[in-house]
Amino acid sequence: ILNVEQSPQSLHVQEGDSTNFTCSFPSSNFYALHWYRWETAKSPEALFVMTLNGDEKKKGRISATLNTKEGYSYLYIKGSQPEDSATYLCASNSGYSTLTFGKGTMLLVSP
Amino acid sequence: DAGVTQSPTHLIKTRGQHVTLRCSPISGHKSVSWYQQVLGQGPQFIFQYYEKEERGRGNFPDRFSARQFPNYSSELNVNALLLGDSALYLCASSLVGGHEQYFGPGTRLTVT
Numbered sequence: 001i002l003n004v005e006q007s008p009q010s011l012h013v014q015e016g017d018s019t020n021f022t023c024s025f026p027s028s029n030f031y032a033l034h035w036y037r038w039e040t041a042k043s044p045e046a047l048f049v050m051t052l053n054g055d056e057k058k059k060g061r062i063s064a065t066l067n068t069k070e071g072y073s074y075l076y077i078k079g080s081q082p083e084d085s086a087t088y089l090c091a092s093n094s095g096y097s098t099l100t101f102g103k104g105t106m107l108l109v110s111p
Numbered sequence: 112d113a114g115v116t117q118s119p120t121h122l123i124k125t126r127g128q129h130v131t132l133r134c135s136p137i138s139g140h141k142s143v144s145w146y147q148q149v150l151g152q153g154p155q156f157i158f159q160y161y162e163k164e165e166r167g168r169g170n171f172p173d174r175f176s177a178r179q180f181p182n183y184s185s186e187l188n189v190n191a192l193l194l195g196d197s198a199l200y201l202c203a204s205s206l207v208g209g210h211e212q213y214f215g216p217g218t219r220l221t222v223t
Contacts, residue, residue, distance in 0.1 A: 004153070032210045043114065044154075044201070044214040089153060093210060098144060098167045099203075101153030 004092050006102035013080050014110055020076045021105040023090035027071035034099060035064055035075055036089040044089060047075075080109045113137070115204050115215035123221045124192050132187040132218045136204030142166075143185040144212060145177060146201040154201055160185055161207070189220075197222045 005024045013019050025033065032051045036044040048057040053068040061078045077084055087106045091099035116135045124130050136143050142161040146154035159167040160179035174190045183204075189196055199219050203212040 006153075034211070036214075041216070043216045046211055046213065049211050091153075098156045098159050098169075099146075099154075099212060100156065101146075103151065103153045 004090060004100050004102040006088075006090055006105050008105060009103065010106040010108070012108045012110065015081060017080050017109075018076070018078045019080055019107070020074050021088055021107075023073045023075070023102055025071050025073075025090075025092040025100075027068055029094040030068050030071070030092065031094050032092070033066055033068075033073050034091045034093070035073070036091070038087045038089055038104070039085075047088075077107075080107075082109045082111050085109045115202055115213055117200075117202050117215040117218050119218060120216070121219045121221075123223060125223055126192055126194060128192050128222075130189050130192060130220060132189075132200050132202075132220070134185045134187070134202030134204075134215060136183050136185070136202075137213055139206065140204035140213070141183050141207050142205045143179055143183065144203045144205070145185070145187050146203065147171075148199040148201060148217070149197075157187070157200075192222045194222050196220065 007022050035047040038044040048064045050066040055066040057064050063076045066073045085108050087104040089104045091101040093099050118133045144159040145157040148154040156169040158177040163179045177187045179185045199217040201217045202215045205212045
């Protein structure tokens with residue numbers, strides 16, 4: 001069984017601040033690490049899927065890194081905007097498509 | 112292209128009743144997974160179906176069952192509802208062998 005942990009639980013930043021979140025996961029039997037962005041009343045939106053140690057992915061102001069040997073991933077948001085306010089979920093899977101999720105980091109960006 | 116759709120959006124049931132939730136995957140996706148999300152927790156895996164067969168099951172009681180139809184849509188059934196079954200139920204679809212899952216907006220079930 002995979003246990004995925006995310007920190008912090010919640011974060012409140014000002015517009016323009018840069019921020020980062022952490023996701024830790026057991027490194028044994030690792031297959032892929034997923035980041036999702038989830039706005040209230042909407043579907044979770046896939047941000048990144050990473051599989052290889054050292055992977056770095058970027059989408060606009062959001063980027064993520066992966067360390068499979070030590071079992072962690074960082075998600076970075078540069079110059080946060082109010083529209084970035086959401087819950088950010090990470091999930092890991094070990095082969096099949098079933099995902100084990102962390103509890104998420106709730107981000108609030110104030111204007 | 113339509114994303115993953117789920118119905119109904121919201122549902123209120125009484126303890127002991129039965130409920131059926133429905134999911135239509137993205138066109139071309141043959142695998143459907145179900146997750147339960149309770150407030151303050153991350154989504155928890157319930158079932159995965161591919162080609163009408165159960166391919167994985169999470170740690171849920173036998174009151175929970177599911178099936179997948181020839182058009183790859185899926186139903187999640189819960190019998191003898193308990194107050195603790197109140198949650199958001201998410202459906203996700205993926206390509207065969209793919210590991211990127213696409214989620215629907217969920218069905219909010221309230222058991223009173």
